[in-house]
Structures are given as structure tokens and as C-alpha cells.
Amino acid sequence: MSTHEAPAPALKSATKGRTRTAEIEESKPSRTGGIPLDEWSGAAATKALHATMQEFVQATNQTSRRMVQLTWAIAVLTVMMLGAVVMQIVLALR
Numbered sequence: 001m002s003t004h005e006a007p008a009p010a011l012k013s014a015t016k017g018r019t020r021t022a023e024i025e026e027s028k029p030s031r032t033g034g035i036p037l038d039e040w041s042g043a044a045a046t047k048a049l050h051a052t053m054q055e056f057v058q059a060t061n062q063t064s065r066r067m068v069q070l071t072w073a074i075a076v077l078t079v080m081m082l083g084a085v086v087m088q089i090v091l092a093l094r
Contacts, residue, residue, distance in 0.1 A: 037043070 039045075
């Protein structure tokens, strides 16, 4: 076996008749109008996700505050109802 082997032939694309190397070169972005760095690196998606999470946290905090307020209102009404029951019992026993 020789130490100098011939390079492997380029694979032909079954659908377009071009070599795989040519297809890869065509799929690369051009140097002047390529994919923006923040899109390529995922930075834009990360920033959008962070903003969405901040909005979600704010909405969740607001909902939690409202639920606590409603819970206190229910507790106050429950105490008032118990007071009314006690008053009815007192009036009935007179």
C-alpha cells in the first residue's frame, strides 16, 4: 500500500447533480450579507427570552398580589359572617 493516497472523489448530490462541497459552499452566508452575529450566536433569542421572562415574572407578581388581597377580603368576610352568627345566637337566646 502506498503512502500517497488519492483524495476521495467528491460525492454527487442525488437531487441536483452537484458535488456536496458545492452545496455546502452555496449554503454558507456571503461575507457581505451573512447572518448577523446576534442571530448566529443566539444572542437575539436570548435577549427576547429574557424580556419575555421579565414580563412573565411581573405578571405573575401582580397576580400573586391580587390573590393575597382577595384572600384577605375572604378572611374579613368570614369573620363578619361568624360575628353575624354569634349575634343571631345571642338574639335567639334572649
